[in-house]
Amino acid sequence: MPGVLRQGHLSVWVALAVLILFGVLRYDNFASAYNLSSFLGYNSMFVVISVGMCLVIMTGGIDLSVGTVAALASVVAAMLSPQGLIVALPGGVAAGLLAGALNAGMIAGLRLPPFMATLATMLAAKGAALSLSDNRTVPVDWASDFTALGMNKVANLLPWTILVALVVVVFAWVVVQRTSLGRTVLAIGGNAEAAHLMGLKTRRAEVFVYLFSGACAGLAGVFLASGYGAGQPLEGAGWELAAIAAVVVGGTLLTGGMGSVPATVAGALLFGLVFNLLNFENGRGTFSLSADWQSVIRGLFLLIVILLQARLGRPALKS
Amino acid sequence: MTEPLLQMTGITKAFGGVPALAEGNLSILAGEVHSVVGQNGAGKSTLIKILTGVYRRDGGTVRWQGREVDLRSPREAQAAGIATIYQELTLVPQRTVIENIVLGYEPKTRFGMIDWKAAEARTRAVLDRFGIDIDPHRPLGSFPTAIQQLVAIGRAASMEAKLLIMDEPTSSLDEREVGVLFGVIRALKAQGTSVLYISHFLDEIFDVCDGVTTLRDGRTVGSARVAELTKLDLIALMLGRSAEDIRRAGMTELAGSARAAGGETVLAAEGLTTGRRLRHLDLTLRAGEIVGLAGLLGSGRTEAARALFGMDRPTGGALRMGGKAVSLSNPRAAIAAGLAFLTEDRKTEGIIPDLSVRENLTLALLPRLSRMGVVDEARERRIVEGFIKAIGIKAAHMDQPIRELSGGNQQKVLLGRWLAIEPKLLILDEPTRGVDVGAKREIQAIIRQRVEQGCAVLLISSEFEELIEGAHDIVVMQDGRTTTRLSNPGVTEDQLIHAMAAGGAA
Numbered sequence: 001m002p003g004v005l006r007q008g009h010l011s012v013w014v015a016l017a018v019l020i021l022f023g024v025l026r027y028d029n030f031a032s033a034y035n036l037s038s039f040l041g042y043n044s045m046f047v048v049i050s051v052g053m054c055l056v057i058m059t060g061g062i063d064l065s066v067g068t069v070a071a072l073a074s075v076v077a078a079m080l081s082p083q084g085l086i087v088a089l090p091g092g093v094a095a096g097l098l099a100g101a102l103n104a105g106m107i108a109g110l111r112l113p114p115f116m117a118t119l120a121t122m123l124a125a126k127g128a129a130l131s132l133s134d135n136r137t138v139p140v141d142w143a144s145d146f147t148a149l150g151m152n153k154v155a156n157l158l159p160w161t162i163l164v165a166l167v168v169v170v171f172a173w174v175v176v177q178r179t180s181l182g183r184t185v186l187a188i189g190g191n192a193e194a195a196h197l198m199g200l201k202t203r204r205a206e207v208f209v210y211l212f213s214g215a216c217a218g219l220a221g222v223f224l225a226s227g228y229g230a231g232q233p234l235e236g237a238g239w240e241l242a243a244i245a246a247v248v249v250g251g252t253l254l255t256g257g258m259g260s261v262p263a264t265v266a267g268a269l270l271f272g273l274v275f276n277l278l279n280f281e282n283g284r285g286t287f288s289l290s291a292d293w294q295s296v297i298r299g300l301f302l303l304i305v306i307l308l309q310a311r312l313g314r315p316a317l318k319s
Numbered sequence: 320m321t322e323p324l325l326q327m328t329g330i331t332k333a334f335g336g337v338p339a340l341a342e343g344n345l346s347i348l349a350g351e352v353h354s355v356v357g358q359n360g361a362g363k364s365t366l367i368k369i370l371t372g373v374y375r376r377d378g379g380t381v382r383w384q385g386r387e388v389d390l391r392s393p394r395e396a397q398a399a400g401i402a403t404i405y406q407e408l409t410l411v412p413q414r415t416v417i418e419n420i421v422l423g424y425e426p427k428t429r430f431g432m433i434d435w436k437a438a439e440a441r442t443r444a445v446l447d448r449f450g451i452d453i454d455p456h457r458p459l460g461s462f463p464t465a466i467q468q469l470v471a472i473g474r475a476a477s478m479e480a481k482l483l484i485m486d487e488p489t490s491s492l493d494e495r496e497v498g499v500l501f502g503v504i505r506a507l508k509a510q511g512t513s514v515l516y517i518s519h520f521l522d523e524i525f526d527v528c529d530g531v532t533t534l535r536d537g538r539t540v541g542s543a544r545v546a547e548l549t550k551l552d553l554i555a556l557m558l559g560r561s562a563e564d565i566r567r568a569g570m571t572e573l574a575g576s577a578r579a580a581g582g583e584t585v586l587a588a589e590g591l592t593t594g595r596r597l598r599h600l601d602l603t604l605r606a607g608e609i610v611g612l613a614g615l616l617g618s619g620r621t622e623a624a625r626a627l628f629g630m631d632r633p634t635g636g637a638l639r640m641g642g643k644a645v646s647l648s649n650p651r652a653a654i655a656a657g658l659a660f661l662t663e664d665r666k667t668e669g670i671i672p673d674l675s676v677r678e679n680l681t682l683a684l685l686p687r688l689s690r691m692g693v694v695d696e697a698r699e700r701r702i703v704e705g706f707i708k709a710i711g712i713k714a715a716h717m718d719q720p721i722r723e724l725s726g727g728n729q730q731k732v733l734l735g736r737w738l739a740i741e742p743k744l745l746i747l748d749e750p751t752r753g754v755d756v757g758a759k760r761e762i763q764a765i766i767r768q769r770v771e772q773g774c775a776v777l778l779i780s781s782e783f784e785e786l787i788e789g790a791h792d793i794v795v796m797q798d799g800r801t802t803t804r805l806s807n808p809g810v811t812e813d814q815l816i817h818a819m820a821a822g823g824a825a
Contacts, residue, residue, distance in 0.1 A: 179692045180685035183678060190671035197630070197660065197668055198682045198736075199651035258673035 012250050012266045015305055019273050027280040033157050035276070041150070041159035041227055043272035045070070045220040048165050049239060050246035050268040051172045051261060052216030055209045057247050058176070060189040060256030061107065061114035063210065065121035066217040067239035069099040071232060072129035073221025078138040078231025081146035088146050089222050096218015097211060099125050104210040108203045122240070129233035138231035150227025161223045168216060173261040181205055189256020246271055249305045274301050322385050324349045324481060324513050325370070330379035332365050339365040343379065344539040345532050347482065350511045352504060354524045354545075356557055357534035358616070358781065366534065367517065371403050371484060372396035384481070402475035403484040410471055412460025417442045419459050420474045445473040448510075449503045465496030469503055476507060483507065484515045489523060493595055501527050519617035521550055522798070535559055554615070554820040560813065582606030584641070585744045585775040586658070588627065591636035597622035598799035600636065602777070604744055609766070609776040611790030613783075615819055619799035620779045621663060624746045627777070628660040629653040654683060657743035661733055661750055663779075665726070669733045672722035676714045677703045679721045680732050684739045706735040711761050727758030734762060744775045751785065763789060783812045795819055 023030040049066045056063045077092035099121050106117035140146050153159050176182035184205040187195040195202050220239075225231045244254075250267035252259030278294045289297070323346045330343035340362040347353045357363045368374045370381070372390040381388055383399060390396040393403075410419045417438050426437035442455045451469055459467055468488060475483050485504075489497050504514055504527055516528055524531060525545060532542040533556040541556045555561060582605050591600040597619045604610055614620050625631045627638070629647035637644050640656060647653040653660070662668040671679055680703050681688055688694055688702075703717050710731045714724055721729055730750065737745060747766065751759040763785070770776055780786050786793050787810050795803040795818040803818040 174693075178694055178696065180689040180694055181692055183674075183682065183685055183694070186674055186678075187671050187682060190673050191667070191669075193668055194671055195682075197628075197650050197662065199649075199654035200682065200685070201651070257671065 011305060012263050012270060016266050016270050016273070019270065019277065023273070023277050023280065027277075027284070030277075030280060037153055037157050037159055039272060039276050040162040041153075043269060044159065044161035044165040045223045045227075046239070046242060046246065046268045046272060047162070047265055048168050048216045048223070049213075049220045050243040050250075050264050051169055052213035053240070053243040054247045054250065054252055054259055054261055054264040055172060055176070055185060056114070056213045057244070057252050057254060058185050058189050058256055058259045059206060059209050060192070061206070061209065062118060062244070062254075063103065063213045063217075064115065064118040064240045065099055065103060065125055066213060066220075066243055067236035068122050068126040068129065069096050069214060069217035069236075070221040070224060070239060071234065071236035072096075072099070072125045072132070073218040074225040074235065075129050075133045075138050075221075075231035075233050077146070077222045077225040078140045079132070081144055081225070082141040084144045085146050085149055085226075088144075088225075089149065092222035092225070093215050093218040096214040096216070096221065098214070099217065100211040100214020103214065104207040107210060108206040126233075133231060133233040135233065137233070138225075140225055140229050140231070142229070147226050147229060150223055150225070159227075161227060164219070164223075168219065169261060169265055172212070176259075176261055181208060185209060186257060186259075189253075190258070242271060243268070245302050249302060270305070271298060271301075274298050322382070323347055324351075324384060326380075326382040327366070327370065328380050328382075330366060330369055330381070331377045332362075332369060332374060333377060338537055340369075340376075341537040342539060343369075343534070343537070344542070345370070346542065347513050347515060348530070349481075349513055350508055351530055352508055352514045352516055352528045353530045353532065354516045354518065354528040355532050355534060356521070356524065356553065358557055361534040361557075362537040363517070363534050365537075367484065367486070367515070370396070370515075371401060397478075400479065400481035401484065402478060402480035402482070403486070404468065404471050404475060404488060405486060410459055410467065410474070412467070413458055415457060416446075416453065416455040416459050416462075416470055419470060420445055420455075420477060422474075424478060441477065445477045448476075449473055449506055451499075463496070465492045465499065468492070469500065472500075472503060472507075476510075476512060480512065482513045482515060484517070486517045487519065488516075489518060489520065497523070519615070521553060521615065524553075525550060533557055551820050554816065558816055560816060582608065582773065582775075584639075586627065587639045588623075589637045589639065591623075591626050591638060592634050593622060593626045593631040594634065596799050597626055597631070599801065600626065600796075601801045602627075602794060604775045604777055606743070606773050606775050607770055608792070609770055609778055609790045611786035611793040612777060612779045612796060613786055613793050613815060613819060614796035616781070618796040618819075620796055621748055622799065623796065623801075624660060624662075624748050624777065624779060627653070627746060628658055654740065658746065659683070659737035659740060659742035659744070660746040661737055661748060663748040663752065665729055665733065670721050670729055673720055675718045676707075676712065676721050676724065676732055677717040680706060680717075680735045681739065683736050687740070702739060706739065710735050710738075710765055727754040727762075730754050731758065731762065734765065738765070738769060742774060744777065745769065746777045746779075748779045749781065750778070751780075751782070783815055787812060787815065 029035055049070065053063055053066060073092040073095040076095040077088045080088040080091040102121050103118050106112045107114050149160050154163065176185065184195065184200045184202060187200055188202050188205055224235060246267035247264050248254065249270060250260060250263035252264060275294060275298065278289060278297060282288055325345065325347040327343060327345040330340055332340040343362060343366045345355065345366060355363050355366065365374065369376045372392045372395050375391065381390065388399065390399060420442045421438045426434040426441065428434045439455065446453065446455065449469060451466065453462060453466060459470060472483065488500060492500060507514055518524060528545050530542065531545050531553065533540050535557060584603055584605050586604045588600045588602040592598055600623050612620050612623060622631065626633055629649045629652055638647065639645065645656065647656060677699065681699050685694065688699055706712065707717060712731045713728050721732060734750065751762055754762065766776060778786065778790055791807055793805045793810060793815060794801050797819065805814060805818060
């Protein structure tokens with residue numbers, strides 16, 4: 001069976017389809033090019049960090065630092081923006097990689113629990129972002145080509161960011177599906193003892209997932225700065241939880257050992273979509289929901305999808 | 320003599336129609352240290368779990384302190400005065416020794432607050448009684464396992480337990496700690512507390528127990544005073560032989576006769592040591608030869624395999640491959656050197672449950688299957704297809720998660736995993752345990768075929784038949800040492816049993 005639609009991940013695709021259908025039927029402008037492209041532009045950030053998180057969680061780990069690392073990378077990219085995209089993009093990703101290397105060193109090297117190690121990086125990245133930016137948003141250089149990434153669209157419809165995100169998704173998917181590294185990632189999460197006995201390079205795989213997650217967070221930060229015209233040191237709070245939620249909704253167990261990259265993408269889009277639909281509902285004026293209440297509704301939605309998953313018969317979820 | 324403290328009579332228990340206990344009898348006197356022995360599957364743990372209220376019995380009676388009782392839960396058993404010290408500790412390592420000792424039974428002041436003075440006094444009394452000299456204000460987890468275990472025992476004793484059950488209490492202790500534990504057991508006995516002492520190590524039973532009950536195939540086959548038994552008697556009882564038969568067989572030829580040498584030596588261990596459980600391993604493994612490794616539970620067979628495969632670091636002795644000393648510091652190095660190890664414990668050391676049959680089968684082969692890290696899936700599928708046919712793995716398709724397969728088929732996948740790397744030496748730890756008869760034969764046939772192709776095999780097994788029919792040579796272990804090498808053809812079961820029990824018979 002193709003990996004995209006494995007039975008356990010079906011619920012997230014069904015939910016996604018149902019919500020899209022609901023939106024198309026209920027709101028006039030939902031299917032408009034404008035909504036689609038702004039939706040994809042905004043959510044490309046969440047797609048990349050969720051995919052990074054997905055690989056980490058497959059090993060049974062967690063990366064709490066992605067939100068503040070993205071904020072840090074947005075500051076770094078904004079500061080480098082006068083040099084153009086060619087410098088600012090790699091610069092932002094490098095900031096993310098650095099944070100990922102820190103995580104990898106603590107987890108694979110010093111054997112610290114991922115929760116603690118990435119919590120430390122989360123705080124460190126926040127501090128670094130604030131001190132680099134002097135606690136202010138850092139405007140980008142509009143004269144350079146830096147904002148083209150976040151603001152230009154292919155055929156006036158697809159933002160460049162979602163296309164870049166797609167490349168990341170495909171890369172992660174190929175790694176998981178086709179490489180021995182990907183097998184090792186799943187084997188560590190499934191049974192670390194057995195993976196070790198099999199002579200698999202478990203450390204290398206751990207280093208890889210944290211580097212990758214860091215790079216993804218860095219890329220999301222570049223998207224942020226490029227798409228919204230500023231490096232934002234205070235952005236990114238709670239993104240790690242959104243990413244974890246996307247991974248879980250996509251059917252990946254927090255204990256690791258299984259999971260799906262495409263379903264994680266669907267999970268990330270699903271969350272963005274709930275937000276999007278609530279905005280439309282607000283726009284109709286039937287009732288008005290504050291952002292706080294939208295968050296509550298998203299939480300409820302997460303619960304429903306997870307219950308749905310359990311119902312759709314995934315024995316592993318019960319254990 | 321008055322009535323025993325505990326009298327279990329004619330206990331029966333079946334799981335899903337399969338009888339685990341057909342006739343379990345156990346009688347323990349007050350102030351006695353008693354043991355229950357039996358091979359794996361004899362019904363030992365079922366009997367004890369019925370006593371501790373974990374399982375409900377199907378039939379039979381339990382008399383406790385002269386009254387017929389029905390212990391329906393661990394809680395009821397505990398309330399009745401039956402306390403269990405589990406292998407894995409069940410105390411709270413982060414809290415102090417005092418808190419652990421009084422946990423759930425804290426002395427209270429008049430105002431309903433915990434009376435810490437009284438708690439400390441109680442704790443000190445318990446520790447003094449067993450001669451444990453530690454600071455009770457420190458977290459329990461800061462002490463060695465042995466001390467933690469003693470605290471657990473002290474806690475149980477302070478709760479006025481009449482019977483203390485200890486399940487393999489020495490498995491993680493060193494020799495000195497075992498001495499301290501035995502001191503505590505004797506102190507308990509002197510106070511009139513009974514102890515049910517479960518251990519694979521027969522020497523320990525002869526050291527510390529007064530009585531011993533033997534189970535075999537779900538039945539109690541004997542109960543005796545330890546003083547009236549020899550170790551050989553006990554082993555004979557466990558295995559269902561007469562001691563006389565074993566002794567006589569032992570009189571015949573034991574020493575390894577000269578036999579046609581196998582192929583070249585693949586791996587040789589000389590006096591390999593990793594600790595208390597593996598003290599001295601001498602082993603030569605040749606191409607095209609199956610060497611069986613025999614010994615009672617706890618004799619160090621699995622530890623020997625772990626040492627060869629680089630899982631435990633040697634503290635002494637040497638390992639040679641092709642005449643050169645080698646050090647295999649981890650499983651990856653061992654695999655690179657051409658070794659493969661099918662572990663005894665499929666669940667924790669073998670399968671990756673959510674991965675497919677295909678992915679599980681090729682895990683060890685991955686480095687050779689991938690080019691630039693990308694797995695050649697077409698080749699992978701061909702190889703897996705080949706193994707599924709050759710070994711007869713019954714799966715819906717190769718992408719089915721391995722957890723959905725039967726035990727025998729999981730085992731075949733794991734065997735296939737190792738065969739796929741075409742090892743020079745295949746170490747098999749109980750390869751056919753928990754596998755149905757049909758799969759068992761198939762697995763044995765596959766092993767034989769590989770040996771004919773020149774693979775060396777180390778076969779660890781508790782089944783005499785498997786060893787005697789399958790192995791060219793059988794090496795016997797006792798107390799972490801290799802003691803005897805028997806050469807086939809011509810080895811008899813009685814000879815083998817005698818060699819396994821030789822220490823006790825001497």
